[in-house]
Amino acid sequence: MSALFSVRDLRLSFPDRAHKPLFGPAPRNEVLKGFSLDIPEGRITGIVGESGSGKSTFGRVLVRLLEPDSGQVLFDGQEIGHLDEAALRPLRRDLQMIFQDPMSSLNPRHRVWRIISQPMKRYGRGGTKADAIAALEKVGLPPTFAERYPHELSGGQRQRVGIARAIALEPRFILADEIVSGLDVSSQAQVLSLLKTLARDMGLTVAFISHDLSVIRHLCDHVIVLNHGEIVDHGPVVEVFEAPKSEITKTLLSAIPLPELDDDWFDEA
Amino acid sequence: MSSLHAHTLDVIKLNIALPNGHRLLRNVSLTLEPGEVRALVGESGAGKSMIGKSVLGILPPNVAITEGEILLEGQHLNMMTPPTRRKIVAQSAALIPQDPLTALNPVRKIGPQIIDPLVRIQGWNAREAETRALDLLDRVHIRDPKRVMQSYPHELSGGMRQRVLIAAAFAPSPRLIVADEPTTALDVTVQKQILRLIRELQQETGTAVLFVTHDMGVVAKISQKVTVLFAGKVMEDAPTREVFTNPQHPYTRALIAATPSYADLERPFSPVPASLIADLHAQIAQDDLLYRGGRI
Numbered sequence: 001m002s003a004l005f006s007v008r009d010l011r012l013s014f015p016d017r018a019h020k021p022l023f024g025p026a027p028r029n030e031v032l033k034g035f036s037l038d039i040p041e042g043r044i045t046g047i048v049g050e051s052g053s054g055k056s057t058f059g060r061v062l063v064r065l066l067e068p069d070s071g072q073v074l075f076d077g078q079e080i081g082h083l084d085e086a087a088l089r090p091l092r093r094d095l096q097m098i099f100q101d102p103m104s105s106l107n108p109r110h111r112v113w114r115i116i117s118q119p120m121k122r123y124g125r126g127g128t129k130a131d132a133i134a135a136l137e138k139v140g141l142p143p144t145f146a147e148r149y150p151h152e153l154s155g156g157q158r159q160r161v162g163i164a165r166a167i168a169l170e171p172r173f174i175l176a177d178e179i180v181s182g183l184d185v186s187s188q189a190q191v192l193s194l195l196k197t198l199a200r201d202m203g204l205t206v207a208f209i210s211h212d213l214s215v216i217r218h219l220c221d222h223v224i225v226l227n228h229g230e231i232v233d234h235g236p237v238v239e240v241f242e243a244p245k246s247e248i249t250k251t252l253l254s255a256i257p258l259p260e261l262d263d264d265w266f267d268e269a
Numbered sequence: 270m271s272s273l274h275a276h277t278l279d280v281i282k283l284n285i286a287l288p289n290g291h292r293l294l295r296n297v298s299l300t301l302e303p304g305e306v307r308a309l310v311g312e313s314g315a316g317k318s319m320i321g322k323s324v325l326g327i328l329p330p331n332v333a334i335t336e337g338e339i340l341l342e343g344q345h346l347n348m349m350t351p352p353t354r355r356k357i358v359a360q361s362a363a364l365i366p367q368d369p370l371t372a373l374n375p376v377r378k379i380g381p382q383i384i385d386p387l388v389r390i391q392g393w394n395a396r397e398a399e400t401r402a403l404d405l406l407d408r409v410h411i412r413d414p415k416r417v418m419q420s421y422p423h424e425l426s427g428g429m430r431q432r433v434l435i436a437a438a439f440a441p442s443p444r445l446i447v448a449d450e451p452t453t454a455l456d457v458t459v460q461k462q463i464l465r466l467i468r469e470l471q472q473e474t475g476t477a478v479l480f481v482t483h484d485m486g487v488v489a490k491i492s493q494k495v496t497v498l499f500a501g502k503v504m505e506d507a508p509t510r511e512v513f514t515n516p517q518h519p520y521t522r523a524l525i526a527a528t529p530s531y532a533d534l535e536r537p538f539s540p541v542p543a544s545l546i547a548d549l550h551a552q553i554a555q556d557d558l559l560y561r562g563g564r565i
């Protein structure tokens with residue numbers, strides 16, 4: 001099993017304006033603190049960890065929406081961590097992202113079919129209305145949705161349009177950042193089995209950021225647990241969840257709200 | 270009158286529709302007592318957010334209430350003039366919106382976005398409002414409240430933005446909070462802290478919460494009552510205990526079955542069966558044929 005991404009000593013920080021002195025530059029807030037790992041090709045890797053631990057930031061480095069301060073990001077053997085936009089252009093179709101916040105990523109003035117077909121055209125992957133409708137069908141939305149505008153969709157329907165747009169490009173890698181947290185359990189089940197099938201059939205590599213550990217356990221082959229920008233657990237999901245090494249992972253696992261009545265739940269840590 | 274009224278919220282046979290007559294809510298009724306959490310569950314597009322928007326008077330312009338009553342602490346909201354209604358709602362109810370990024374103004378710092386409404390609507394002085402904002406950010410477990418007050422929304426993680434909105438909603442101690450999927454962007458540890466906080470604040474102030482969620486685990490832990498919605502129609506309204514021990518409606522049972530089990534890895538992802546959905550839609554089409562309310 002080969003690695004699609006190899007990340008070495010990855011560091012990233014943001015300026016911290018709240019603690020900026022009157023003169024001189026703002027101090028930096030370290031978000032990714034120099035970790036290394038491989039993301040296996042054709043597998044689904046879960047990324048979990050508490051809010052603010054750096055999951056989305058790490059994901060944005062993988063799809064090169066962010067440039068790390070230092071360290072290497074090898075994509076299929078090629079160093080992409082510090083490429084400029086022009087050099088990244090041929091890679092853009094391969095590195096797709098489905099956003100956490102669908103409303104802000106869908107152009108409000110375009111109908112759904114255009115939202116899906118525009119990137120298809122840009123990357124020379126078709127882009128007719130029929131292509132867009134076919135993509136909608138894959139995410140369980142009827143053809144009539146092609147004519148709607150984003151504001152005419154429910155939150156969950158919008159998220160499915162975002163998924164349709166990404167998979168229509170047939171990329172090699174998809175970063176899925178909290179993509180099912182806004183979906184009802186039934187659509188979640190649909191999208192997750194779809195994602196699982198696609199990943200298998202297309203040999204797609206997925207990094208799946210989620211807070212739902214039951215979903216991670218069912219969907220992912222591997223899992224990374226981040227804490228304050230460092231990796232505290234990493235490995236096959238079964239191993240990590242059955243025998244977590246770090247206290248962070250143990251705490252996360254114990255806080256899952258299982259769908260059953262439990263009057264003492266709030267009294268437990 | 271409001272002080273004698275036992276309920277925080279009564280929604281009575283609410284119907285809303287698009288201009289072409291397409292119905293989005295069909296005779297929806299529900300109540301909330303002070304200090305009660307009612308979970309609102311159902312598939313995407315069922316109309317959960319529309320119920321919240323109806324109550325708060327923030328329906329999209331092309332959606333209208335065609336029939337039904339909404340009472341906030343006994344006061345008939347839909348008989349008021351829009352300015353009176355806005356004032357009453359702003360003073361006693363708050364929304365934790367579904368979409369944390371678009372709900373925050375991208376070009377303003379977080380601090381004023383929490384503080385301004387406290388000053389403008391609740392009439393607090395600026396210092397009180399700032400103290401309250403910092404206190405609430407601390408209580409939603411934001412690690413560095415001062416930094417966050419100085420930040421712009423895009424500088425915060427998804428979970429931090431969501432907690433900012435939770436803090437802003439609770440800051441004025443409203444009688445009613447419509448929480449539209451308020452914990453979807455939170456890790457389970459913070460989620461548990463937030464759910465605990467909602468319980469605490471509720472017990473302190475008697476705030477009632479209409480809690481929209483997809484997560485049957487969260488439903489089991491936080492709510493006392495559950496409304497199950499499908500295509501704008503109430504399928505089941507029952508105490509949470511009943512829903513998990515003896516769910517009455519096949520759709521409720523299907524929702525519970527669709528929840529991935531942590532323990533049982535053999536069970537595949539199981540969406541609500543298409544045949545059940547088709548049956549429910551057929552029943553609703555029947556209802557619609559008989560329904561003439563709100564039309565000329």
Ligand SMILES: Nc1ncnc2c1ncn2[C@@H]1O[C@H](COP(=O)(O)OP(=O)(O)OP(=O)(O)O)[C@@H](O)[C@H]1O
Nearest residue numbers: 014031051052053054055056057424425426427428
């Ligand atoms: N553009 C930015 N400018 C400054 N700070 C940022 C920026 N983006 C993220 N941060 C900070 O980096 C840290 C990590 O954020 P990130 O979005 O990666 O967290 P996350 O693990 O995805 O959290 P969540 O689960 O809440 O989405 C946070 O402290 C956040 O405030």
Ligand SMILES: Nc1ncnc2c1ncn2[C@@H]1O[C@H](COP(=O)(O)OP(=O)(O)OP(=O)(O)O)[C@@H](O)[C@H]1O
Nearest residue numbers: 152153154155156157313314315316317318319329
């Ligand atoms: N402005 C609008 N114009 C027309 N239809 C709309 C509009 N906004 C929403 N709808 C439709 O109204 C129905 C109810 O939407 P609502 O947002 O209440 O769903 P929801 O139950 O909150 O779903 P989700 O779980 O996905 O957030 C959906 O079918 C949606 O497509």
Ligand SMILES: [Mg+2]
Nearest residue numbers: 055056426427
């Ligand atoms: Mg994130």
Ligand SMILES: [Mg+2]
Nearest residue numbers: 155317318367
């Ligand atoms: Mg909604």
